[in-house]
Amino acid sequence: MRVSRGVGCWCLGILLGAATGVRAQVVYPGDTTGHFERAGNTVTIRAARAVVRLEFCTASMVRVRTTFTGEFAANEPIMVVKYDWPTVPLTARDAGDALLLSTTRLGVRVDKSPLRVAFYDPTFARQIAGDLPEAGGGVVRDEAGLRIRLRLAPAEQFFGLGERMDHFGWRGKKVTLNVGRGQNPDHNLGAYRIDAANYCPVPFLISTGGYGIFVHTDRATTWDIGASAAEWYEVSADAPEMDLYFILGPSPKEMLSQYTELTGRTPLLPKPAYGINFGTYSGGTWGHEEQAGQEYVIALARRFREEDIPADVLHLDSTWRRFGKLGGRNATSFEWREPNFPDPAAMFRALRELHFSLVGLHVRPRLDNGERSSLLDEGLAAGIIADTPTKNIVNFFDAKAVDWWWRHAVLPKVEQGAGFLKTDEGSVFPTPGLHNLFPIVYARAAYEGFQAHLGRRGFNLAREGYAGIQRYPYIWAGDWPSRWTFFPAVLRGGLNLALSGISAWSHNAGGFEEVASEELYQRWTAFGFFTPVAHFLGMEHPQYKEPWNYGARVLETFRRYARLRYRLIPYIYSTAYQAYAEGTPMMRPLVFEFPGDRRLDGVDDEYLFGDFLLVAPVTQEGATSRRIVLPAGVWFDYWTGRRLPAVEAINYAAPADVLPLIAKGGAILPMQPDMAYIGEKPVDPLTIEVFPYRRSSFDLYEDDGESLAYQRGAFSITRIACDDTDQQMMLRTDVRAGKPTMGRVVVRPRSYEFKVHLDRPPRGVSVNGRAARLVASSERVPAGAGDAYVYDAEQRVLWVRTDPERRTHTALVAVRK
Numbered sequence: 001m002r003v004s005r006g007v008g009c010w011c012l013g014i015l016l017g018a019a020t021g022v023r024a025q026v027v028y029p030g031d032t033t034g035h036f037e038r039a040g041n042t043v044t045i046r047a048a049r050a051v052v053r054l055e056f057c058t059a060s061m062v063r064v065r066t067t068f069t070g071e072f073a074a075n076e077p078i079m080v081v082k083y084d085w086p087t088v089p090l091t092a093r094d095a096g097d098a099l100l101l102s103t104t105r106l107g108v109r110v111d112k113s114p115l116r117v118a119f120y121d122p123t124f125a126r127q128i129a130g131d132l133p134e135a136g137g138g139v140v141r142d143e144a145g146l147r148i149r150l151r152l153a154p155a156e157q158f159f160g161l162g163e164r165m166d167h168f169g170w171r172g173k174k175v176t177l178n179v180g181r182g183q184n185p186d187h188n189l190g191a192y193r194i195d196a197a198n199y200c201p202v203p204f205l206i207s208t209g210g211y212g213i214f215v216h217t218d219r220a221t222t223w224d225i226g227a228s229a230a231e232w233y234e235v236s237a238d239a240p241e242m243d244l245y246f247i248l249g250p251s252p253k254e255m256l257s258q259y260t261e262l263t264g265r266t267p268l269l270p271k272p273a274y275g276i277n278f279g280t281y282s283g284g285t286w287g288h289e290e291q292a293g294q295e296y297v298i299a300l301a302r303r304f305r306e307e308d309i310p311a312d313v314l315h316l317d318s319t320w321r322r323f324g325k326l327g328g329r330n331a332t333s334f335e336w337r338e339p340n341f342p343d344p345a346a347m348f349r350a351l352r353e354l355h356f357s358l359v360g361l362h363v364r365p366r367l368d369n370g371e372r373s374s375l376l377d378e379g380l381a382a383g384i385i386a387d388t389p390t391k392n393i394v395n396f397f398d399a400k401a402v403d404w405w406w407r408h409a410v411l412p413k414v415e416q417g418a419g420f421l422k423t424d425e426g427s428v429f430p431t432p433g434l435h436n437l438f439p440i441v442y443a444r445a446a447y448e449g450f451q452a453h454l455g456r457r458g459f460n461l462a463r464e465g466y467a468g469i470q471r472y473p474y475i476w477a478g479d480w481p482s483r484w485t486f487f488p489a490v491l492r493g494g495l496n497l498a499l500s501g502i503s504a505w506s507h508n509a510g511g512f513e514e515v516a517s518e519e520l521y522q523r524w525t526a527f528g529f530f531t532p533v534a535h536f537l538g539m540e541h542p543q544y545k546e547p548w549n550y551g552a553r554v555l556e557t558f559r560r561y562a563r564l565r566y567r568l569i570p571y572i573y574s575t576a577y578q579a580y581a582e583g584t585p586m587m588r589p590l591v592f593e594f595p596g597d598r599r600l601d602g603v604d605d606e607y608l609f610g611d612f613l614l615v616a617p618v619t620q621e622g623a624t625s626r627r628i629v630l631p632a633g634v635w636f637d638y639w640t641g642r643r644l645p646a647v648e649a650i651n652y653a654a655p656a657d658v659l660p661l662i663a664k665g666g667a668i669l670p671m672q673p674d675m676a677y678i679g680e681k682p683v684d685p686l687t688i689e690v691f692p693y694r695r696s697s698f699d700l701y702e703d704d705g706e707s708l709a710y711q712r713g714a715f716s717i718t719r720i721a722c723d724d725t726d727q728q729m730m731l732r733t734d735v736r737a738g739k740p741t742m743g744r745v746v747v748r749p750r751s752y753e754f755k756v757h758l759d760r761p762p763r764g765v766s767v768n769g770r771a772a773r774l775v776a777s778s779e780r781v782p783a784g785a786g787d788a789y790v791y792d793a794e795q796r797v798l799w800v801r802t803d804p805e806r807r808t809h810t811a812l813v814a815v816r817k
Contacts, residue, residue, distance in 0.1 A: 027068055027141040031113040034099050041088050043101060047115045050139075054110075054117070056088040059103040060248035061258050063216075064117060066139045066146070067241040078437050079468040080216060081264045100124060106248050114138075119211070119246060128211060128248070145219075145238035152226050152233055156209050157601050159252075159591060161223065162202030162466075163477065163497040163505075165489040166195040168589075168604035170205070174227035177201035178220035179427045179436050179464050181478060194489045199427075199478045200465035201436075202500035203235075204259055208601070210250030214259060214467070216243040218436050238432070252499065252592045253584060259501050260583030264471040266503040268580055269533075270457045271705030272357045272678045273474075274572050275312035276562060277461075277506065278304075279362075279422075279537030280544060281319050282340075286329060288541050292319040293340040294347040300546070301354045305676060307548060309559050310566045312677050314351060315360040315422050315461065317537065324368025326376065330425075331392060332363045334409045335370030348417020355677040358459060360420035361413060365428055365442055366392040367405075375409055388430055396441040397434065406449045414453060421446040426464030439464035443472040456706045461535075465502070473504030474533050482511025482540070487524050488619040492604045494531060495589040503579035503586050506535035510545045513538075519621065519656050521550050522557050526659035527617040529561040530609045532576070532586040557657040563674055570670040570683065570700055575610035577701040577715075586610060594631040599648065603629050611698065612667035612691075613638065616652065616660040625653045626660065634665025636691045641757040641796055666696030668720050679705065684750040685801065690731065691757050692724035699736075702747055716747040718809075729756070731800075731813040749807035753780065756798040756815070761791040763816040767802050772813075 030048025037044040041056040051070055055063040065072055075083045093100045099110040107120035116138060119128045139148045158170040167173050182196025203215040205223070215221055217239045225233040235244075245262065249255040260266075280300055284292030297316060304311040320341065324333040336344055351359050367376040367385070376392055379385050384401035386393045395401040410421070423446050426439025443462040451458030458472070465475050477493050480486040490507045497505050509528025510521045516538075525547070528534050538545030547558035565572070578584045585592070588608040590600040606616045606629060614635070616628045628650050635644045637652075638661035644650060652660045663669075671687040686700075703715040716735055723730040731754055735747060765772040767787040775781060777790045781801035789800040802811050 025143055029066065029068075029115045029139065032110075032115045034094060034110075034112045036092070036099060036110075038092065041085060041090065043090075043092070045099070045110060045115070050115070052110075052115065052117065054101065054108060056090055056101075056103060057082075057085045057245070057262070058258065059088055059105040060254075061245060061262070062106065062108065063243070063245050065241055065243045068141045068146075069240065073241060073243075076218070078440050079218070079466070080262055081468070081471070082262055119248070128209065139242045145236060146242045147234055147236035148242055148244070149232050149234040152231055153209055155598075156207055158208070158225055158233075159206045159496070159589070160202065160204050160212075160499045161496060162198075162204075162500045163200040163475070163493045163502075165197050165477075165493040168492050168495055169601055170223065170225045172226050174222070174224045176220055176222045177203055179439060179466060181427060194486070197478060197493075199463055199493075200439075200469060200475055200497060200502065202465075202467050202497075202502070204467065204500050206249075206252055206255055206499055208595075208598075210248065212247040212249065212255040212259060214245040214247065214262070216245060216467075218433050218466075220432070220436070251595050253582075256499070256501055256585070256592075257583040260470070263468045263501060265581075265583055266470045266473050266576075266579045268457060268573075268576055268703075268710060269473060269504060270358060270459055271569075271573060272312035273459055273533065274569055274576065275310060275534070275566060275678050276304075277313040277315070277533055277535045278311055279315045279317050279508075279535070281317050281539065281541075283542075284319050284340075285539050285541045285544075286319070289319050289323075289337065290340075292337060294342070294344065297347060298350045298354075301351050301356050303546075303548065305354060307555070307559065308676070309547065309562050310674075310676050310678075311562075312356060313358040313360075314356050315362060315420070315537075317362040317422070317539075318364075318424075320361055322370045324370060324376070327364075327366050327368045327390075327392060330364060331366035331368035331376075332409075333368045333370030333373060334363075334375055334413065335373045344413075345416045352417070355680070357677070358419045359417065360422055360459075360461065361418050362422040362424055363446075364425045365394055365396070365423070365438075366390065366425075367394060367409070368392065378408065379404070386429070390428075393428060396438065396445050402441075402445045402449075405445065410446070410449060411453070414450070419454070420450055420459040420461065422461040424463050426462060436466045440466055440469050440472070443469060447472040451708075457708060467501070470502040470504070473502075475502060475505050476533075476535055477505070477507035479512045479539075480508065482514040482516035482520060482524075482538075484520060484619070484621045486511065487520065487527075487617075488605060491527065491617060491619065494587055495604060495607055498585035498587045498607075499589060499592060501583065501585075503576070503584075504532050505587065506531055506533035508537045508545070509535060510538060513540060515540050515543055516545070516550075517621075518550055518554050521545070522554055522656050523618050523659075525558055526561050526657075527615070529565040530613070530615045530659070530661075534562075534565055553657070560657075561659070566675050566678070567671040567673075567687075568669065569678060570672055570686070570702075571610060571698075574670070574699060574701040577710075578610075590629070590631055597631055599629060600631060608664075612664045612669060614662035614664065616662065618654050618660070624655055625651055628652050628660060628662065630662070634693045636663045636665065636667070636757065637661075638663045641691070663691045665691060665693030666722065666724075667691040668696060668698035668722060670698065670700045670720060682748075682750070684807070685753040685804070686733075686750055687753045687755060688720055688731070688733075689755040689757075690722055692722055692729055695721070695723050697721040718747065726817065728817055729758075729815040731756070731811075731815070733809075733811045735809040747809065749809055751804040751807050752802045752811045752813075754798070754800040754813055755780075756800065757796065758791070758798045758815070759796055760817070761793065762789070762798060765789045765798075765800055765816070766814045767800065768806075768808075768812050772800065 029050035182193040282292040283296030386395035429438035447458035447460040700718040
C-alpha cells in the first residue's frame with residue numbers, strides 16, 4: 001500500500017446538485033451562512049435542510065455526522081466504546097467562502113455554498129486525497145436512505161470491510177455488508193457462497209491514500225468502490241443519519257491503532273487458548289447422535305496425550321445436548337443428551353486431570369424445551385424472549401434477560417465444569433438496526449458472564465460479528481467444506497479481518513464438512529498452526545478431522561507443526577499483547593507491514609505472523625512449489641536458515657508436508673521447551689532463535705496467563721536485542737518494563753539458550769563478560785556444560801547456552817566473527 005503524502009485530497013462533500021441516476025425525492029443539505037457553534041472538540045454547522053457536526057477525537061481523527069431531521073442519535077455503547085476524548089487543540093477561522101478548522105495534523109475546510117467538507121494538511125496547502133466531483137458527490141438523502149459519494153484518486157486501493165472471502169482489495173467492487181452466511185445448498189458454488197458470506201462484516205475501510213473511514217451504523221451498508229464509475233466511490237445505508245469517522249494514518253498501523261482505540265482492542269485470551277483448540281461432536285454428528293457420549297470425549301483428550309500432540313482447549317459441539325422439542329438442533333435446551341452423558345461433572349474432572357484447562361459447550365441463541373426442562377416456557381414467562389417471529393430468541397440487548405439466561409441456562413453447566421461457550425448463529429436476529437449488533441451482545445453475555453463468575457479472563461468462540469466484536473474474542477471463519485475451493489477463500493477472509501481491527505481469528509483447519517484428502521488436510525492444518533488461534537473441528541463421521549485418522553505420515557506432520565507452535569508460544573503470546581496494547585493484528589497482510597510497496601496490494605495468500613515470520617500457504621491441489629512475493633529487505637528460509645536472493649519473488653519448493661516459512665532479516669524468535677500443555681513446565685531455558693541482520697529487537701511479554709491484572713500493569717517485558725556487524729554480534733536480554741508486584745512474581749531468573757544462524761564458525765564467544773567454553777556435541781549445548789557453545793557446521797547454526805547455575809534476568813552474549 002503506497003502512502004501518499006503529496007498532493008491529493010479526500011473530500012467529504014455535503015452538498016449538492018442533481019446526481020445522474022439517483023432516485024426522485026432527493027434531499028440536499030443546502031447552503032449555510034457559515035455560522036457555527038463550538039463546544040470543546042465539537043463544531044456544529046446548520047444548513048438549510050441538514051445539520052453537520054464535527055467531533056474532533058484526536059489531532060488526526062474526526063467524527064462527521066449529518067442529519068436531515070435536526071436531531072442526532074444518542075451515542076451507542078455496542079460498537080464504539082470511547083466517546084470522551086481529551087481536548088484537541090483546534091483553531092477556527094472564517095475565510096469568507098469557507099470555515100477553516102485545523103489541528104496539528106489535519107485541516108478541515110467547510111465550504112458554505114454549497115455546504116461541503118474536505119480534508120487537508122494543517123496549513124491547507126494541499127488536500128489529502130482527491131477533489132469531490134461537482135455533480136454526484138457528498139451526502140444526500142433519498143428514498144433508500146442516506147448515501148455519501150466520494151472521488152477516487154488515480155490508483156487508489158482499499159482494504160478491510162471485515163471477513164469477506166471473495167476479494168482482497170476493493171477497488172472496482174460493489175458489496176453489501178450485513179451479517180449473514182449467504183447460504184447456498186450447492187457445495188460446488190460454495191456451501192454458503194464465497195461471494196455472499198458475511199459472517200463478520202465491518203464497515204471500516206483503509207485507503208492507500210493514507211486515511212481510513214469507519215461508517216458508524218448498525219444498518220446494512222452498500223459499498224460501491226468504483227464499480228459503477230471509475231471516478232467515485234459511494235457508501236449508502238438506510239440509516240437515520242450519516243455518521244462516519246475520518247482517520248488519518250498515514251500508515252495502516254496508525255489507522256488500526258486509532259480505530260481500535262475507538263471500538264475496543266482485542267484483550268488477551270487465557271494463555272492456554274493460544275495452544276491447540278479442538279472441537280468434537282463427541283463421536284456422533286448429526287444423523288449419528290446416538291453414538292455421541294462422554295467416554296468418547298475423554299478418550300479423545302487422552303489420545304492427544306498418548307500421541308504426544310500438545311493440546312489445551314476442547315469444546316463439545318451441538319450433540320452434547322438433547323435437541324429441543326420445537327427448534328430441534330437449531331435451538332438449545334441446555335439439557336444433556338442422556339444416557340450418553342450420564343455424569344458431565346465427572347467428564348469435566350477427567351478432562352482437567354488430563355490438563356485440558358478450558359472445556360466449552362456449543363449453544364445457539366434460541367431457547368427450547370427438553371424432555372425434563374422447559375427453559376423456553378420459563379423464558380417466555382419471565383419476559384426474556386425477544387419479540388421476533390420465532391418467539392424463542394433470548395433478548396441479549398436487555399440486561400435482565402442476560403442475567404436470567406446466565407443464571408437459569410448457563411450457570412448450571414458452569415457449576416458442572418464448563419469454562420466457555422461457542423456462541424453459534426449470531427445472525428438470527430431479524431430486526432434492522434439490531435441485526436448486526438446481535439452477535440456482539442450475544443458474545444458479550446457469555447464472555448463477561450464467565451469472566452465475572454470464574455474470576456479470570458473471559459473466553460468465547462463466535463461465528464458472527466460486527467464492528468466491536470474484537471472485545472469478546474475469538475471469531476472463527478464459519479463452516480466451509482473440505483474442498484480446495486474454500487481453502488484460499490478462508491485465508492483471504494482472515495487477512496481482510498486483520499485489516500478490520502479483529503486480531504483473534506481462527507478457522508476450522510482442514511475444513512468442516514466432508515472428508516478432506518490427505519494433501520488438503522496437511523496443507524490446511526499446517527496453515528492453521530500459524531493463525532492467531534489454532535482451531536480444529538470436523539463434522540464428518542467418523543473422522544472429525546482427528547489427525548490419527550489420516551494415516552501415520554499425516555499424523556507425524558500434524559505432530560511436528562503442533563509442537564512447533566507450542567515452542568513458539570512466547571513469540572505468539574507477545575504478539576497477542578501487541579494487538580491489545582497497540583491494535584496491531586497478529587496476522588498481518590503484507591500491505592499492512594509494507595505500505596509503500598505497491599507490488600503487494602494484490603497479495604492475498606501471504607502474511608506476516610507477528611513481527612518476523614512470513615507465512616505462504618500452498619493452497620493449490622497437487623502443487624509441489626509456489627511463487628512467493630518477497631517484500632524489500634533481507635529474508636531467510638526458516639527451515640534451512642539460508643539467506644534468500646534479493647529478488648522480487650522466488651519459487652519455493654514445498655512438498656505436501658512443508659509449509660513455506662520465511663524469516664525476516666533480524667528475526668528474533670523466543671521459544672519455550674517442548675510441552676504437552678501450556679504451563680506444564682517452567683520456561684527455562686528460554687530458547688531464542690536469531691536470524692542476524694544489522695540491529696533488531698523483540699519485546700518478550702509475560703504475565704500470569706489467566707487474570708486481568710495485566711490491564712493494571714502486572715506484567716514483564718524482556719527486551720531481546722541483536723546488534724550484528726562484520727566483526728562481531730552482540731545478543732542481549734534485559735527485563736525492561738512491567739510491574740510484577742501486583743500478585744505473584746511474573747518473571748524469575750532463568751538460563752538462556754541462543755540458536756543463531758551463522759554462516760561460519762565464530763572465533764570466540766563470551767557470556768556476561770566471561771569466555772564461554774567450546775564443547776563437543778552433535779547438536780546443542782548439554783545442560784550441564786556451564787557457559788558454553790557449539791557450532792553445527794552442517795546446519796550452520798551456533799548454539800550458545802548460559803550456565804543454568806547462574807540464572808539471571810539479563811544476559812549478554814558476544815560472538816567474535
